[in-house]
Amino acid sequence: MHSSLALLVPLLAVLTSVSAQTCNQTSLCPSTAPCCSEYGFCGSGYYCLGGCNPLYSNSLDSCKPNPICESANYTLVDTSRILTNYTYFEGNASEYDWVVEEGTIMNTTSSGEAALALLLTENGGGTLMSSTRYVHYGKITTRLKTGRWAGVVTAAITMSSIKDEIDWEFPGNQTTTGQTNYFWQGVIPPQTAGVTETGLSDTYDNFHDYTVDWSPSSLTFLVDGNVTRTIMASDCVDNSTGVSQYPNTPSRIQLSIWPAGISSEPEGTVEWAGGMINWNDPDYVSAGHFYALFQSVSVECNDPVAPNASDTGYVYGPNATLDTPSITFSNTTTELNGGAMIGAGLGGVQGFLVAISIMFALAVHVF
Structure with a gap:
């Protein structure tokens, strides 16, 4: 993406x-x-x-x-370290672990398990929550349940300040697949690097652990501890320029639910997300929102050089x-x-x- x-x-x-x-x-x-x-x-x-x-x-x-990476396990239902108005954040990553940059979060339960819901509404749009600390290589695992509605996308990504990006995304009502992708400095390649990962059990009904294992030499995606895809940095060199188009800069973790199936989005984006959002969907009418559930994020830092x-x-x-x-x-x-x-x-x-x-x-x- x-x-x-x-x-x-x-x-x-x-x-x-x-x-x-x-x-x-x-x-x-x-x-x-x-x-x-x-x-x-x-x-x-x-x-x-x-x-x-x-x-x-x-x-x-x-x-x-x-702010420098710290290995940690974040239980997202504990909202005491989530700042819900990001404009009040002053850069102290020891005070807050996450900031909500857009939208609304709420605590909930699903099948008896506590989770943090990120909400999407017709008038308010989606929700984006970012980590206050950065990761410069390491293993990041997000435990989540996706949405199940056409046009609604659930995402767990990393994003650097210069638009290096690593993605797990779940578009629309495709609840047995996930999509992995990466970008270097915001460059859109002539041919997408995105891959559809198949064979997942229902991503709406079941929590799964989605992992990005990122090192200077390779990028591996996993589901519930099982490898689904590995990318070698050596394979990301643009032969015409000699530049390695591989994510390599410190990145924040970003969790989101966002509306791809709306009239302002390009036709290709709407199609990719499964079509236009149905705001009359019984789930939306009943709850007043669409949602994705996030339970935890674990981070294992792997800086190329250990900090002092x-x-x-x-x-x-x-x-x-x-x-x-x-x-x-x-x-x-x-x-x-x-x-x-x-x-x-x-x-x-x-x-x-x-x-x-x-x-x-x-x-x-x-x-």
């Missing part, structure tokens, strides 16, 4: 009239709004935290260091050979000074409105 920006609420019609400076490879952020956010807008405050792209920011050190006890985060250095950014450890703070003001650097009402529009943005993915 590949990430793009989707605004999922009726407020979009108002907010799109507001402009802000965008950032990309040829247009870096100014010193007055130095950080390029995960959605491609320049600003300060929260813009300098999770997803901040150092290559498109004013300088490589404009973004705060990415004083190290706090990952930072980007100048690009090394063959378009591969260098990653080093930092012992500087990952936190903002004076708190997170999402409109800072954009100016007055304009900054506020653009910030609000981003609050309602969900990273939507195309297989």
Whole structure:
């Protein structure tokens, strides 16, 4: 899957009239709004935290260091370390393990087992929850139950600040398959690297453990401990350029449910997700929402070089050979000074409105 920006609420019609400076490879952020956010807008405050792209920011050190990986088992039904309004996050990954960037979560039970539900509604859109810490290689296992409705996608992915991406996705009503994919720096290859993994027992009725085992040399996908696919980094070299198009930068874990079967999505995306969403589906009418259930996430860090006890985060250095950014450890703070003001650097009402529009943005993915 590949990430793009989707605004999922009726407020979009108002907010799109507001402009802000965008950032990309040829247009870096100014010193007055130095950080390029995960959605491609320049600003300060929260813009300098999770997803901040150092290559498109004013300088490589404009973004705060990415909080360093810690091996852990996260029980998601304990919401005490989940911040439900991400705009209040100030970069302290020791205080919160997860932030909700869009949408709604709620505790529930399924077949007597506790779980965290990520919700999707017609008016409110989907839900995206991101880890506050990054992983620079390691094993990540997510225990979940998917949705079962055409047009509704469940996902457990990793995403780096420069759009390296590794995916487990479950589109629509396909409850006996899952799909694996990966991307390098947001590049969409001429031929998709996505593969459909078959033979799963009902993914809506049953919890399964979906694993990504990521190392500098290989990427392995597993279901319930059984290997389904392995990708070698050596096979990801573009022969025309010599560049290895293999995910290699620190990444956040992102859990989501998102609406692919809506009129604003491309026809191919709607088809991939099983068609348009039926908002009159009895499940939706009864509950008032669609949902995906997430029970736990386990992380085993596998940094290529072990960090020192004083190290706090990952930072980007100048690009090394063959378009591969260098990653080093930092012992500087990952936190903002004076708190997170999402409109800072954009100016007055304009900054506020653009910030609000981003609050309602969900990273939507195309297989």
